[in-house]
Amino acid sequence: MEFFAISLLNGVSYGLLLFMLSSGLTLIFSMMGVLNFAHASFYMLGAYFAYSLGLQVGFFPALLLAPVLVGLVGALVERYGLRAVHKYGHVPELLFTFGLAYLIEESVKVIWGLPAVPFRVPALLDGPLFTLYSTSFPKLRGFMMLVAVAMLLSIYIMLTRTRIGLVIQAALSHPQTVEALGHNVPRVFMLVFGGGCALAGLAGVIGGVAFITEPSMAASVGPIVFVVAVVGGMGSLAGAFLASLLIGVIQTFAIALDWSVAGLMKTFGVAVTEQTPLYSLLKLQLSEVAPVLPYLLLVLMLIFRPKGLLGTRAD
Amino acid sequence: MRYQPLNLGRWIIWGFTALLMIVLPLVFKSGFAITLISQMGIAIIFTLSYNMLLGQGGMLSFGHAVYSGLGAYIAVHALNMASKGQLWMPLSLLPLVGGLAGAFFGVIFGYVTTKRAGTTFAMITLGIGELVFNCSLMFPGFFGGEGGITTNRVFGEPFLGINFGPAIQVYYLIAVWCLLSMALMYAWSHTPLGRIANAVRDNPERAEFVGYDTQKVRWLTLIISAFFAGVAGGLACITFEIVTAENVSAVRSGGVLLAAFIGGVGFFFGPIIGACLFVYFVVALADHTKAWLLYLGLFFMAMVMFAPGGIASLIMMQFPVIARSRFKELVPHYARTGATGLLVLAALVLTVEMTYKVSVDSANGTMMKMFGVAFDAAGVVPWAIAIGLWIVGGLLFDKARKRLAHAWGEIQADIAGARS
Numbered sequence: 001m002e003f004f005a006i007s008l009l010n011g012v013s014y015g016l017l018l019f020m021l022s023s024g025l026t027l028i029f030s031m032m033g034v035l036n037f038a039h040a041s042f043y044m045l046g047a048y049f050a051y052s053l054g055l056q057v058g059f060f061p062a063l064l065l066a067p068v069l070v071g072l073v074g075a076l077v078e079r080y081g082l083r084a085v086h087k088y089g090h091v092p093e094l095l096f097t098f099g100l101a102y103l104i105e106e107s108v109k110v111i112w113g114l115p116a117v118p119f120r121v122p123a124l125l126d127g128p129l130f131t132l133y134s135t136s137f138p139k140l141r142g143f144m145m146l147v148a149v150a151m152l153l154s155i156y157i158m159l160t161r162t163r164i165g166l167v168i169q170a171a172l173s174h175p176q177t178v179e180a181l182g183h184n185v186p187r188v189f190m191l192v193f194g195g196g197c198a199l200a201g202l203a204g205v206i207g208g209v210a211f212i213t214e215p216s217m218a219a220s221v222g223p224i225v226f227v228v229a230v231v232g233g234m235g236s237l238a239g240a241f242l243a244s245l246l247i248g249v250i251q252t253f254a255i256a257l258d259w260s261v262a263g264l265m266k267t268f269g270v271a272v273t274e275q276t277p278l279y280s281l282l283k284l285q286l287s288e289v290a291p292v293l294p295y296l297l298l299v300l301m302l303i304f305r306p307k308g309l310l311g312t313r314a315d
Numbered sequence: 316m317r318y319q320p321l322n323l324g325r326w327i328i329w330g331f332t333a334l335l336m337i338v339l340p341l342v343f344k345s346g347f348a349i350t351l352i353s354q355m356g357i358a359i360i361f362t363l364s365y366n367m368l369l370g371q372g373g374m375l376s377f378g379h380a381v382y383s384g385l386g387a388y389i390a391v392h393a394l395n396m397a398s399k400g401q402l403w404m405p406l407s408l409l410p411l412v413g414g415l416a417g418a419f420f421g422v423i424f425g426y427v428t429t430k431r432a433g434t435t436f437a438m439i440t441l442g443i444g445e446l447v448f449n450c451s452l453m454f455p456g457f458f459g460g461e462g463g464i465t466t467n468r469v470f471g472e473p474f475l476g477i478n479f480g481p482a483i484q485v486y487y488l489i490a491v492w493c494l495l496s497m498a499l500m501y502a503w504s505h506t507p508l509g510r511i512a513n514a515v516r517d518n519p520e521r522a523e524f525v526g527y528d529t530q531k532v533r534w535l536t537l538i539i540s541a542f543f544a545g546v547a548g549g550l551a552c553i554t555f556e557i558v559t560a561e562n563v564s565a566v567r568s569g570g571v572l573l574a575a576f577i578g579g580v581g582f583f584f585g586p587i588i589g590a591c592l593f594v595y596f597v598v599a600l601a602d603h604t605k606a607w608l609l610y611l612g613l614f615f616m617a618m619v620m621f622a623p624g625g626i627a628s629l630i631m632m633q634f635p636v637i638a639r640s641r642f643k644e645l646v647p648h649y650a651r652t653g654a655t656g657l658l659v660l661a662a663l664v665l666t667v668e669m670t671y672k673v674s675v676d677s678a679n680g681t682m683m684k685m686f687g688v689a690f691d692a693a694g695v696v697p698w699a700i701a702i703g704l705w706i707v708g709g710l711l712f713d714k715a716r717k718r719l720a721h722a723w724g725e726i727q728a729d730i731a732g733a734r735s
Binding site for chain 1: 373375377431434437441445449450565572576605606608609611613619623667670671674675
């Protein structure tokens with residue numbers, strides 16, 4: 001019970017962090033049809049910006065400033081890079097962001113160096129939030145959930161209750177009509193791209209302190225975020241939310257469990273030794289398989305439900 | 316059967332390529348040069364096989380290293396078995412083993428990935444790539460864990476004095492396989508399947524209306540492409556005598572995409588240029604700077620933005636101009652643009668290297684040497700020079716570029732006018 005509750009909390013908080021990333025990716029994709037390969041790189045930029053700013057102004061101002069800076073970088077990239085490539089079609093756009101991911105990772109290496117930087121939890125968020133039975137739940141995890149939920153609510157309110165949100169929603173499905181009504185659709189695109197990148201940056205600040213701030217952090221989280229976007233259904237925010245939580249919980253549980261097929265067979269009285277065929281497969285523990293699970297889920301999803309959990313289109 | 320005249324130009328080009336491959340190691344005899352051209356040969360096969368997907372089939376894959384890497388793994392295990400005498404196989408056929416293994420995994424993974432096209436295909440290949448890479452840590456028996464699987468390519472009795480010990484013998488093995496693969500892949504692009512792959516790339520809906528199963532076309536294309544990727548993997552296994560998890564990693568998959576695109580996916584010879592350039596970047600540039608991937612990434616982005624057809628298309632664009640003997644009008648423009656472009660490049664290199672020195676590598680002091688000049692990277696003067704280069708170079712380059720575009724436009728308009 002104790003294990004279950006703590007793992008669930010950890011899984012949900014990790015899932016919410018994933019959603020902070022995948023929401024921006026999904027917004028950008030559904031709006032512009034661009035799959036932003038560099039999305040996780042903006043996540044990394046958020047962590048590094050917050051680290052450098054944090055040294056000057058402290059963690060909490062940096063928590064606000066870093067995403068704004070990342071969003072600005074994102075908007076500039078859209079205005080002066082992506083917009084020029086737009087006329088060639090979606091694949092060159094994807095390739096552009098692919099190159100951008102290289103560029104950001106290498107720039108980070110040149111500016112901050114290859115080893116991890118000491119980006120630490122501020123004293124206010126250090127320590128346990130509460131103790132359940134004998135396991136404690138860290139404050140930082142609670143803060144992570146708080147920020148994610150606050151962000152989720154503000155996106156929802158912005159998209160459904162404000163004027164700019166309505167324009168964005170309209171531009172999603174009928175860009176020409178919106179343009180004909182006198183709205184500057186390219187500027188809306190720039191806003192959405194910048195906004196999505198800022199969300200990734202915000203996730204990066206939290207992810208940077210919660211995990212580790214190093215140049216490979218983008219490459220380690222990037223593929224998972226794409227899995228979330230595809231499993232949830234390309235372009236569906238609600239689907240991304242579900243998939244984020246699902247993958248967050250699955251991974252957290254799997255890492256903590258040492259179940260294996262061999263163990264299962266043993267409980268049924270079947271002896272498994274090194275001579276058994278496929279022994280190396282049978283003895284694998286669930287915790288060892290954990291990194292592969294999201295990708296397995298992706299493959300299964302594509303075989304049995306190609307449009308994703310809540311997606312509406314198959315391509 | 317239709318009468319087809321002997322295509323003399325084609326024979327000359329292929330003959331010349333073969334001759335070049337034979338002569339190159341006789342001209343450049345150093346060990347470094349042999350390593351370089353050996354790697355280029357492998358990269359050419361790998362990049363061409365990748366272009367079968369991207370260029371001919373319109374499938375953007377982020378996981379092509381899966382096929383070359385798994386091909387290399389099967390090959391290295393086969394080689395180890397052969398040297399123990401458990402399996403009879405001459406070393407020269409090892410790439411075939413790699414190729415068949417690649418094709419086998421192409422059949423399995425391709426069935427899943429080719430269900431979809433476009434962006435989703437790209438995402439699934441990324442997922443499959445991560446899947447296989449993460450599996451490499453789960454099955455240390457097959458993948459060799461962190462250290463990888465090592466082997467020794469020299470085994471058995473030498474045949475006609477060839478035992479593939481010296482690098483030069485391995486080079487000629489690579490050259491033979493490279494030429495063979497190039498010819499086969501070129502021939503493939505003219506088969507009905509190759510043609511239909513183009514149709515599926517350009518308009519899947521119409522191809523389906525004509526009665527072709529687009530998924531099947533993509534699947535078959537991927538299997539053949541995976542075969543050649545496996546051949547490249549087998550050759551890499553022979554050359555390096557080690558196969559590690561890096562062979563199936565996203566870094567490899569990304570590299571082949573960069574190489575193919577920079578070379579140009581629209582022409583058959585584009586990826587060949589790209590592969591040679593990429594290997595040169597990796598091998599030669601990595602010695603001089605830590606930031607070589609940064610330069611490569613920037614170069615790639617510049618290509619995506621300004622020359623989406625790659626280097627091959629830039630070359631092909633010149634031919635109509637040359638044919639109308641207008642090329643000499645462009646030469647001064649090219650020279651001016653190139654020279655001012657070098658200024659911008661110098662500014663970029665200076666900025667990047669000084670940033671690196673100051674921020675990361677300052678433990679041994681901030682003195683550094685570039686272009687034969689020693690200076691202090693923390694000083695004001697070098698930074699002022701860099702900023703000056705950016706401004707002057709940028710302005711001059713922009714001017715030269717605009718004049719080139721103007722001259723180019725005029726010539727194109729004349730050509731179009733003469734045609735109509």
